[in-house]
Amino acid sequence: MPSITYVHPNGDEQVIEVVPGTSVMRAAVTNGVDGIVGECGGQAMCATCHVYVRDEFLAALAPMNDDEEEMLEETAAPRDEERSRLGCQLKMGSRLESIVVDLPSMQVEE
Amino acid sequence: MGGVGAERRPDGGAPGVVIVGGGQAGIQLADSLRTEGYNGPIDVFATEAHLPYQRPPLSKDFLGTADDPSALPLRAEKFFAERDITFHRGVSVTGVDAATRLITSSAGDVLGYAALVLATGARNRQLAIDGAELEGVHYLRTLDDATALRVELERARTALVVGGGFIGLEFAASASQRGVAVTVLERGERIMGRVLSEPMSQHFSQLHGDASVAIRLGEGIARLTGVDGHVTGGVGTSGALYAADLVVVGIGVEPNVELGRMAGVGVSNGIEVDSYLRTSDPFVYAIGDCCSYPNAHTGTITRLESVQNAVDQAKVLAKTLTGQPTEYVELPWFWSQQGADKLQIAGIVDVAGDPVLRGDPACGKFSVFCFRGDHLLGVESVNNTADHLAARRILSHHLPLTVAQAADPLFDLKAYSRAA
Numbered sequence: 001m002p003s004i005t006y007v008h009p010n011g012d013e014q015v016i017e018v019v020p021g022t023s024v025m026r027a028a029v030t031n032g033v034d035g036i037v038g039e040c041g042g043q044a045m046c047a048t049c050h051v052y053v054r055d056e057f058l059a060a061l062a063p064m065n066d067d068e069e070e071m072l073e074e075t076a077a078p079r080d081e082e083r084s085r086l087g088c089q090l091k092m093g094s095r096l097e098s099i100v101v102d103l104p105s106m107q108v109e110e
Numbered sequence: 111m112g113g114v115g116a117e118r119r120p121d122g123g124a125p126g127v128v129i130v131g132g133g134q135a136g137i138q139l140a141d142s143l144r145t146e147g148y149n150g151p152i153d154v155f156a157t158e159a160h161l162p163y164q165r166p167p168l169s170k171d172f173l174g175t176a177d178d179p180s181a182l183p184l185r186a187e188k189f190f191a192e193r194d195i196t197f198h199r200g201v202s203v204t205g206v207d208a209a210t211r212l213i214t215s216s217a218g219d220v221l222g223y224a225a226l227v228l229a230t231g232a233r234n235r236q237l238a239i240d241g242a243e244l245e246g247v248h249y250l251r252t253l254d255d256a257t258a259l260r261v262e263l264e265r266a267r268t269a270l271v272v273g274g275g276f277i278g279l280e281f282a283a284s285a286s287q288r289g290v291a292v293t294v295l296e297r298g299e300r301i302m303g304r305v306l307s308e309p310m311s312q313h314f315s316q317l318h319g320d321a322s323v324a325i326r327l328g329e330g331i332a333r334l335t336g337v338d339g340h341v342t343g344g345v346g347t348s349g350a351l352y353a354a355d356l357v358v359v360g361i362g363v364e365p366n367v368e369l370g371r372m373a374g375v376g377v378s379n380g381i382e383v384d385s386y387l388r389t390s391d392p393f394v395y396a397i398g399d400c401c402s403y404p405n406a407h408t409g410t411i412t413r414l415e416s417v418q419n420a421v422d423q424a425k426v427l428a429k430t431l432t433g434q435p436t437e438y439v440e441l442p443w444f445w446s447q448q449g450a451d452k453l454q455i456a457g458i459v460d461v462a463g464d465p466v467l468r469g470d471p472a473c474g475k476f477s478v479f480c481f482r483g484d485h486l487l488g489v490e491s492v493n494n495t496a497d498h499l500a501a502r503r504i505l506s507h508h509l510p511l512t513v514a515q516a517a518d519p520l521f522d523l524k525a526y527s528r529a530a
Binding site for chain 2: 026029030031032038039040041042043044045066067070071073074
């Protein structure tokens with residue numbers, strides 16, 4: 001089964017195995033990974049499932065659409081031009097058997 | 111207002127916050143109360159037997175052909191234990207005694223409150239015509255509704271949608287994508303006419319038409335017909351016959367105000383609250399779809415049915431309940447996914463106002479800036495998140511924008527909105 005590793009800002013790691021087709025946002029919300037909100041339910045409307053993808057997995061990701069591109073400018077934590085993605089747009093599957101993402105310090109402006 | 115008090119509960123403990131409703135508003139409030147540092151008791155009552163889940167996907171992705179049909183939870187199951195929140199799953203609040211500040215529940219609980227928050231949501235308006243009780247006649251609000259529809263979509267070949275609003279059209283797009291022949295009956299002159307500008311309404315009519323969804327305007331439903339207890343079609347108010355092995359009714363909602371009435375607080379189109387989300391009883395509050403509030407952007411009393419409204423009202427109320435009185439002034443925004451097209455709305459559109467086009471509808475990506483005179487009230491965008499986000503900033507910060515600027519494709523809206 002595909003696996004997702006979430007790395008918290010303090011270095012703690014959480015590894016979650018998922019069925020293919022599951023998004024990085026859904027797995028986090030379903031399993032209670034602090035640091036991912038997913039307020040809009042995966043519609044790329046809210047930018048509260050922001051993650052930083054580790055470099056070695058970037059090539060395997062589906063390309064970004066315009067919605068995601070624009071929403072990433074709204075993230076609470078700074079955007080990383082290479083590594084920032086919305087978790088709701090990252091679906092696990094044959095091209096993406098595993099992924100490691102760093103969680104930002106915040107998803108919502110304080 | 112000094113935050114939540116510390117009187118006694120019937121069980122001997124101090125009463126806390128009782129939240130009625132396990133939807134987006136109620137769950138966000140429970141979460142935000144803990145984030146704001148409230149450490150007293152929180153009890154959440156939720157009528158449905160499911161763990162709290164997100165409703166918006168139910169009329170969109172959930173009805174599609176994706177392989178994972180499970181609902182998206184609002185929070186993980188362990189959330190309630192971790193945050194020390196008592197979640198009364200499948201339990202309704204059946205009584206409120208505002209004088210003694212006690213609620214009673216369907217499970218026999220009698221519980222005192224220092225603050226009672228009504229986040230009771232809304233329910234679907236029901237068809238009251240012959241045949242409304244037939245099998246195969248569906249509404250779409252809950253996970254159970256959506257699950258039943260998903261099953262029926264596997265075998266349905268023709269569907270009749272009563273009501274050309276968001277829910278009906280989101281369903282129509284999903285069903286059509288699955289090869290079902292869909293007819294939508296809309297009583298008004300145009301689809302989504304209560305909430306969208308005319309050009310946007312026309313654009314979506316065309317999109318649905320292109321996707322082979324038949325739209326009948328000026329047509330209501332007179333009665334539904336059936337064989338052996340199952341629906342087989344309907345008769346329109348024009349007398350026209352529509353065959354259907356599945357009927358979806360989306361004719362609006364009614365706010366759940368009964369507990370407000372029991373508590374003796376003001377109720378009209380929703381439970382009436384002030385800009386702090388307080389009812390006329392100092393110990394009772396209301397948030398989300400069930401409340402009507404003074405809208406800082408329109409200057410009117412508004413009742414909204416949206417994720418944004420539920421979540422933001424909950425966050426604001428959590429501050430007020432923890433001793434930081436905060437007015438709710440957030441800009442409303444909303445979205446709808448219909449087939450491949452995403453509609454995003456910032457502000458509240460005046461459907462009778464003066465629409466200004468930005469971009470070309472024919473290319474499938476454009477916006478309608480809705481003015482009243484020279485005052486911008488709301489912006490509708492299709493497949494144009496950049497415009498939508500700029501509009502949110504412009505409206506939130508009350509930046510002046512002229513009709514000429516809105517209509518000029520060379521005017522850099524994003525840069526202008528960011529200059530705030």
